[in-house]
Amino acid sequence: MAMNDNIKGALLMSLSMASFTINDAMVKVVAPDMNAGQIMFVRGLMSSTMILIIAWRLGALRPLSTLRDPRLLLRAFCEVLASVTYVTALSMIPLPNAAAILQALPLAVTMGAALFLGEPVGWRRWAAILVGFCGVLVIIRPGAEGFTLASLLVVGSVLTAGARDLFTKVIDPATPSLFISATTSIAVTLTGGALIVPFGGWQPIGISHLAALLFGSSMLIIGYQTIILAMRTGEISFIAPFRYTSLIWAILLGIFLLGELPDLWMLVGAAIVIAAGLYAFYREHKLHREIAARRATSPSP
Structure with a gap:
């Protein structure tokens, strides 16, 4: 993988994280008055419509037979699970706390x-993964009143979002990113519609809430597209650490838009998770340099 591709992937990942975090902030704005199912449905109608129009204009739509690809369907399923768990959690805990747990992604x-793609991971990076998830426990603080359930939902979102990204990596490169985004968005929208009644029923939507969801939908489209492009452009081990930029956005939006101040335990836990992730990234980068050096000095057959 060329270094230029990795840099491009890192920039796309950073843009994706900013877009997703802004969307999360819009969800927090409307969450007191709308349940998770309604939020996913209304936001999904907007984003799906925009994605389909863009995909149609760019010739990115594909026959329905394309949906026979199990990797595409599994990616959409993982995205649905990640959306349900995370949107539900956002209505229960501050945005910076949810974003801090998400740094384990x-x-x-x-x-x-x-485990599933056969990429080499040594014991040092396995240790970093273990330390990172210990940092998640610091953020969660099991037993804290009104916090454990929502935190576990975010953890579930981390695991399902991780599976989503892995399926993205193995989808046929000939499948347009916009088509993948469209199928994912439609799946999330339909799921949201099915959850409206079980989650409390339909609530009236004011102009301000509609505007917030429209803005969030636009950010969601950008996030969908750029994260797919990022996962298909750079090496996972290189671009994954750039997810940490989302925490900066979450803290800033939490403070200045939502009035949510991060607490000490959240900052400590997030620092542990990020440090573990950066160390894992360092070990991966060092491994690639050693492999490249060996190849450069090996005689040609």
Whole structure:
């Protein structure tokens, strides 16, 4: 993988994290008045419509037979689970806390790449993964009143989002990113519609809430597209650490938009998770340099 591709993938990942975090903030704005199912449904109708129009204009739509690819369906299923758990959790805990737990996602992706894609991971990076998930426990603080359930939902979102990213990596490169985004968005929208009644029923939507969801939908489209492009452009081990930029956005939006101040335990736990992830990234980068050096000095057959 060329270094330029890795840099491009890192920039796309950073843009994706900013977009997703802004969308999360919009969800927090409307969450007091709408349940998770309604939020997913209304936001999904907007984003799906926009994605389908863009995909149609760019010729990215594909026959329905394309959906026979189990990797595409499994990616959409994982995205649905990640959305349900995370949107539900956002209505229960501050945005910076949810984002801090989400910082374990690069470690989960690295672990999944080792277990399911055959990428080499040494004992040092396995140790970093373990330390990182200990940092998640510091953030969660099991037993804290009103916090454990929501935190576990975010953990579930981390695991399912990690699986989503791995399926993205193995989808046929000929499948357009916009088509993948469209199928994912439609799946999330339909799931949200099915959950409206079980989650409390339909609530009236004001103009301000509609505007917030429209803005969030636009950010979601950008996030969907850029994360797919990122996962298909760079090496997972290189671009995954750039997910940590989302925490910066979450803290800033939490403070200045939502009035949510991060607590000490959240900052300590997030620092542990990020440090573990950066160490895992360092070990991966060092391994690639050693492999490249050996190849450069090996005689040609």
